[in-house]
Amino acid sequence: MKHIPTPAQTVGPFYGYALPFKDGENLIHPSRPGAVRLHGTVTDGDGATIPDALLEIWQPDAEGAIPQETGSLVRDGYTFTGWGRATVDNVGHYTFTTLNPGPTAPGKAPFILLTVFARGLMDRLHTRIYLPEDIQALENDPLLSSLEEPERRTLIAEREADGGLRFDIRLQGEGQTAFLSYPRTPQQVGAAE
Amino acid sequence: MAEPNTNPDAAVTSQEEISQEIGTLHEKYRTSLQAGGPEETTARLNFPPYRSSLLRHPTKSLHHTDPEEIELHSPAFGERDVHALESDLTIQHNGEPLGERIIVAGKVIDGDGRPVAGQLIEVWQANAAGRYIHKRDQHPAPIDPNFTGVGRAITGADGSYSFTTIKPAPYPWKNHFNAWRPAHIHFSMFGTDFTQRIITQMYFPGDPLFSLDPIYQSIVDQNARDRLVAQYDHSVSQHEWATGYRWDIVLSGSNRTWTEADQEEH
Numbered sequence A: 001m002k003h004i005p006t007p008a009q010t011v012g013p014f015y016g017y018a019l020p021f022k023d024g025e026n027l028i029h030p031s032r033p034g035a036v037r038l039h040g041t042v043t044d045g046d047g048a049t050i051p052d053a054l055l056e057i058w059q060p061d062a063e064g065a066i067p068q069e070t071g072s073l074v075r076d077g078y079t080f081t082g083w084g085r086a087t088v089d090n091v092g093h094y095t096f097t098t099l100n101p102g103p104t105a106p107g108k109a110p111f112i113l114l115t116v117f118a119r120g121l122m123d124r125l126h127t128r129i130y131l132p133e134d135i136q137a138l139e140n141d142p143l144l145s146s147l148e149e150p151e152r153r154t155l156i157a158e159r160e161a162d163g164g165l166r167f168d169i170r171l172q173g174e175g176q177t178a179f180l181s182y183p184r185t186p187q188q189v190g191a192a193e
Numbered sequence B: 001m002a003e004p005n006t007n008p009d010a011a012v013t014s015q016e017e018i019s020q021e022i023g024t025l026h027e028k029y030r031t032s033l034q035a036g037g038p039e040e041t042t043a044r045l046n047f048p049p050y051r052s053s054l055l056r057h058p059t060k061s062l063h064h065t066d067p068e069e070i071e072l073h074s075p076a077f078g079e080r081d082v083h084a085l086e087s088d089l090t091i092q093h094n095g096e097p098l099g100e101r102i103i104v105a106g107k108v109i110d111g112d113g114r115p116v117a118g119q120l121i122e123v124w125q126a127n128a129a130g131r132y133i134h135k136r137d138q139h140p141a142p143i144d145p146n147f148t149g150v151g152r153a154i155t156g157a158d159g160s161y162s163f164t165t166i167k168p169a170p171y172p173w174k175n176h177f178n179a180w181r182p183a184h185i186h187f188s189m190f191g192t193d194f195t196q197r198i199i200t201q202m203y204f205p206g207d208p209l210f211s212l213d214p215i216y217q218s219i220v221d222q223n224a225r226d227r228l229v230a231q232y233d234h235s236v237s238q239h240e241w242a243t244g245y246r247w248d249i250v251l252s253g254s255n256r257t258w259t260e261a262d263q264e265e266h
């Protein structure tokens, strides 16, 4: 690479009046057909809930197409932009309203990309929220097949009776969520020592 | 090193102890670097002098992943999302905010030097007294009714951005006793690939608090730390109006296959 990337710093505690925006967590209106509740809890290494995490999701639409429409920050209730932002509540719980993502190519396992920011977390963490249904596609997925079972399980959402998706995030310790690094992004040192 | 006190509100550790912990970690890094170890370019997720990182950093290693289609794209933002006036933080109320008016301008490029065009930048900051408009900010410094401290912009075709604002002041926090953050502006950026997503903080040159701050010092490499410090730039200053700072931002490398058509489009 020609240029060395700018380092990250924590989002800190005081983003609350700056980053959240109206209907940031509602990628589509909850009353629209196909609306799905995606929710869960964010916990730390002691299992305590984190009351000040900020989450972003980015995903294809129900047909697997990648949205390139503007308007995420001024939700009109109709345009699906594929991106959303939510803060957790006082007990570390988050909720998005979105669509089930489709596969971006036939046979691919559909997933939602999730990014976590928090005070105490020096750089964002990326992970994937896989839909649980297409067993064959999940088995063929290159990331999932590279993981041992306890970690693999952390990336597959649980489908609830009402059609919702449950996905808990553990930053550290027992049952820690599998977080991802990508080629050409700065190596995050100190994750494992 | 003694077992660190993990209570984020404890404020019992002295600056001297925190500085010593920072020094030890930096010394270890310099030794490893001299022995041919890898150069670090970003902040450490696990940096014990920053007490809140203790229980919030992953202890299992990250999984190296080849990006799928969605990770090679970013959401689209545009004029619909951000009004041009949102990049001026000094005109959001009826009166003028107090403090030193400044312009912060620069360019966003990716690791290959490609301008990041038409993408969203968000900033937020404390006011000239070191106070945020945030209900959890209890620092007994005055709120400025004419300053919210939030701005947004869409980068130009050449990746450029410019914010007009007030120079923020340092503020105290509860990492340890008598802990003060160097003055900073929080920045949030998107690239062309979602893998380039970054939130960071921009600092001002010559801040006397740099060496004491465990957040800034969680970047153990001096060259990497320097990349977060803006430079005074007289060509950005405006006659009888504002002093200017330049801060260029480099996102990580894009993993897309770039065609000439893409280059023109962006």
Ligand SMILES: [Fe+2]
Pocket (backbone or CB within 6 Å): A012, A014, B126, B184, B186
């Ligand atoms: Fe801050």
